[in-house]
Amino acid sequence: MKRVFGVALGILTAIGGFVDIGDLVANSLVGARFGLALAWATVLGVIGICLFAEMSGRVAAVSGRATFDLVRERLGPRVGLANLAASLLVTLLTFSAEVGGIALALELASSVNYLLWVPVAGLALWLVIWRVKFSVLENVAGVLGLALVVFGVALWQLHPDWSQLVQQAVSPRNPPGEGLPTYFYYAIALFGAAMTPYEVFFFSSGGVEERWSAKDIVTSRMNVFVGFPLGGLLSLAIAACAAVVLMPRQITVDTLGQVGLPVAVALGKLGLAFAILGFVAATFGAALETGLSCGYSVAQYFGWQWGKYVRPRDAARFQLVVLVCLVVAAGTVLTTIDPITVTEYSLVFSAVALPLTYLPILVIANDPDYMGARVNGRVANLLGTVFLVIILVASLAAIPLMLATRAGQ
Amino acid sequence: MTTVDIHLQLLDRQVLDRNGLLVCKVDDIELHEGPDGVPFVTAILVGPRASGPRLGGRLGRWLTALAWRLAEPPGDAPPRIPFGRVTAVHSAVDVDRTRAELAVDPLEGWVERHVIGRLPGSGHAG
Numbered sequence: 419m420k421r422v423f424g425v426a427l428g429i430l431t432a433i434g435g436f437v438d439i440g441d442l443v444a445n446s447l448v449g450a451r452f453g454l455a456l457a458w459a460t461v462l463g464v465i466g467i468c469l470f471a472e473m474s475g476r477v478a479a480v481s482g483r484a485t486f487d488l489v490r491e492r493l494g495p496r497v498g499l500a501n502l503a504a505s506l507l508v509t510l511l512t513f514s515a516e517v518g519g520i521a522l523a524l525e526l527a528s529s530v531n532y533l534l535w536v537p538v539a540g541l542a543l544w545l546v547i548w549r550v551k552f553s554v555l556e557n558v559a560g561v562l563g564l565a566l567v568v569f570g571v572a573l574w575q576l577h578p579d580w581s582q583l584v585q586q587a588v589s590p591r592n593p594p595g596e597g598l599p600t601y602f603y604y605a606i607a608l609f610g611a612a613m614t615p616y617e618v619f620f621f622s623s624g625g626v627e628e629r630w631s632a633k634d635i636v637t638s639r640m641n642v643f644v645g646f647p648l649g650g651l652l653s654l655a656i657a658a659c660a661a662v663v664l665m666p667r668q669i670t671v672d673t674l675g676q677v678g679l680p681v682a683v684a685l686g687k688l689g690l691a692f693a694i695l696g697f698v699a700a701t702f703g704a705a706l707e708t709g710l711s712c713g714y715s716v717a718q719y720f721g722w723q724w725g726k727y728v729r730p731r732d733a734a735r736f737q738l739v740v741l742v743c744l745v746v747a748a749g750t751v752l753t754t755i756d757p758i759t760v761t762e763y764s765l766v767f768s769a770v771a772l773p774l775t776y777l778p779i780l781v782i783a784n785d786p787d788y789m790g791a792r793v794n795g796r797v798a799n800l801l802g803t804v805f806l807v808i809i810l811v812a813s814l815a816a817i818p819l820m821l822a823t824r825a826g827q
Numbered sequence: 828m829t830t831v832d833i834h835l836q837l838l839d840r841q842v843l844d845r846n847g848l849l850v851c852k853v854d855d856i857e858l859h860e861g862p863d864g865v866p867f868v869t870a871i872l873v874g875p876r877a878s879g880p881r882l883g884g885r886l887g888r889w890l891t892a893l894a895w896r897l898a899e900p901p902g903d904a905p906p907r908i909p910f911g912r913v914t915a916v917h918s919a920v921d922v923d924r925t926r927a928e929l930a931v932d933p934l935e936g937w938v939e940r941h942v943i944g945r946l947p948g949s950g951h952a953g
């Protein structure tokens with residue numbers, strides 16, 4: 419019974435924890451401009467993250483080593499360090515976006531300027547990282563994030579023309595007035611939002627934090643193969659809401675309030691309250707994940723003690739890295755740079771950095787020295803290789819498309 | 828007897844102390860020539876003085892020079908773990924001493940004493 423409960427809780431956490439500020443902004447923004455014509459990019463990203471998160475979870479369960487621990491071993495100290503620098507920058511950028519997201523969500527709830535919420539959010543994040551148990555930290559944010567299911571309810575209450583939505587999704591094309599480069603630029607942003615690298619750093623390190631062994635592979639797989647696709651469905655509901663309410667009125671998404679607007683239209687104040695609770699939980703949870711991931715990746719490269727399963731003083735440099743990254747992330751938001759803009763850039767640079775994370779995972783998951791009999795099967799390798807090609811194309815095309823479309827303008 | 832590929836299975840691998848805590852990476856290894864002329868591994872070398880030269884390039888040279896200068900006493904050899912302490916090489920390298928006994932990473936201790944250890948609650952696990 420306890421085991422069933424554990425698996426169920428893991429799935430709920432995976433659903434609620436799947437969506438972060440990047441998914442919120444990208445799906446709403448794209449839904450308002452393209453309808454569901456880019457739903458395929460989200461679906462592709464969800465399949466990709468399932469595939470590689472499963473591999474990284476399996477590696478962590480079998481070998482007890484998290485993703486970045488192994489990056490240096492397979493790439494060597496020099497290329498590993500370059501990889502660390504790039505991954506850390508992208509994760510830090512995402513961390514800033516999440517902190518900005520918390521502040522914007524609290525502004526929506528309180529009408530107090532978001533900049534005043536940044537120090538509060540920063541302090542709350544640090545206290546949770548410093549004192550709260552890993553499993554509590556992970557599960558509470560994830561379960562509260564389920565409030566975002568309100569987007570599904572709103573979509574149903576809006577009584578959309580379902581056949582038209584399905585039509586948009588299954589015969590994708592760029593709508594009139596939107597060029598192909600812009601279309602593919604946003605496809606990459608959605609793909610990057612679903613596959614953000616920190617998710618596998620966090621997922622695999624979390625497996626080590628919770629002392630997974632080979633018998634926990636089932637739990638890991640349930641989280642990934644049930645929780646992530648349902649989380650992806652939430653992303654699609656957010657996009658569909660925007661497609662139904664915002665697109666016909668030609669409202670473009672530049673603020674977090676506009677992301678929640680369709681819920682307010684469909685369900686009124688109470689619905690909006692749920693949406694805002696979901697925003698706070700999703701961004702706070704993701705801020706914890708990205709902040710810890712900064713510490714995980716640095717500590718794992720250098721071999722320092724890391725993790726929340728030991729006292730903070732026994733993982734001193736890990737805690738210091740997390741603290742410094744938190745100050746940098748909050749400081750970035752306090753420069754008054756628009757958090758929504760930071761989010762959009764974090765998605766594009768995530769897409770650029772994807773191969774740095776996913777290639778080593780595919781290599782390690784095939785290494786019998788670590789994995790014994792638990793190496794990748796044929797299907798996982800075939801899909802993994804196909805996705806690696808897609809990831810490479812997305813990574814190479816991201817910057818040129820960003821320049822050509824002036825970041826989707 | 829099992830064979831260990833030094834490049835693939837030893838270098839850059841995580842070192843665990845006898846309580847399973849993380850100690851360091853195998854930043855480099857020390858080899859000695861046996862009486863039969865065959866080299867054998869005598870120690871795991873730790874820290875930037877060991878990893879710097881393997882990093883290569885300008886950054887590696889700069890880091891190595893800085894690490895030698897900051898060493899206590901200056902110019903001292905990098906910290907080492909004698910290979911006799913190693914009990915197993917699997918997805919990590921196990922040694923039969925505690926982190927404190929090995930004392931290969933003075934910077935970790937410094938951060939613990941002067942920064943993190945001074946914050947309230949640092950002695951309580953989450």
